[in-house]
Amino acid sequence: MKDLPTLPTELVLEIASILCASSQRDYTTLLLVSRTLRDFCRLTYLPVVPIVLTTPQRTAQFAGYLRTDSDIAPRIRRLWITKDDYGIIPQCTNLTTLTCDGNDLIPIISSDIFYHTQLTNLTIMGLWEFWTRFVGAKKGRTLCGQLQKLWLLDHLFLRGIQMEWLSSLKELSYWSVELYGRQDQFKGELETLNALPRLKKLQVYMRSPSPSIFSQLCRINDRRLEVISWGKRSEVAEWIDQSI
Structure with a gap:
């Protein structure tokens, strides 16, 4: 160096x-x-630069850094923030890639003007209860309509979101658990693929999926549907690679 x-x-x-x-x-x-x-x-x-803020201390430090120069926030494009207690996301209006708690999306989709028009790659984490507020927000549909990639962590699922809201979505990823003894593991995924004709990739993350899972995939024979066996790699590392 x-x-x-x-x-x-x-x-x-x-x-x-x-x-x-x-x-x-x-x-x-x-x-x-x-x-x-x-x-x-x-x-x-x-x-x-992938800005990764996973602790309260780092988040507070970065919030202070933003205050030192008004030119910083508009230049942030890639942000992973576990909890936004400082209003960082609303300041970074040129984000293209964002990972955050679902509740921290509410402020940017509740105003009369939607500023995050370049945000196309979104990862959501946290509890599912934020969906009610998300669906009812003024610009929730606007945000959904511009998304090309959506990754749901913490076993979240699309709750109350009409499929037509996601008309531009090309990649959807989320965690799932294996339904042992069932041969219709991917019933919901097939319905999603039918409802989203532009979707090119539907990734289902599982820990140690059994051979039955892959047998079902072979019978379905849809190249858009993929099961990823998750090991010890961190979700942050996966996010950085996917967002480059």
Whole structure:
């Protein structure tokens, strides 16, 4: 990393872009290499950095960072925030990729004007009770209509969302549990595929699915439907790879 300033400018910029897109830590390290590199990269590469805020302390620190410069928030494109107690999401109006608790979506879809018009890749976590407020919000349908990727964590499922709201959705992913002894494990998934003709990929995450699951997939023979056997990899790492 310390040799970066001695390399050709074009190569430095390419390396910097790759490093920043891979992790927030690499972006921070890059800013420490030299003052010149810091001045250039601090805002320039911020749009590709995956901002991951999984603890109250990190969230508070980042909220403070946003207050230091009004140019920062509009440059944030990729954000994972476990709980938004500081109104960070409403400030970052140019997000393209977001992971958050479902309740933290309510403020951005409840105003008269919807600002997050570039948000197309959404991951939702938390408890299902937020859906009632989501469906009743002024811009809930607007947000759904622009989504291309939707990942539901914590065994969430689409509750009260009409399928026509998701007319642009291309990829849908969520957790599920195996129904042992049942041969209609994917009844709901088949109904979803029929209701969303533009859907190109429906991924179902399971822990240690049995051979019966894959036998049912073979009988269904729909390439859009996929079961992913989940191991020890973190959901944050999966999210970073998928959102690049």
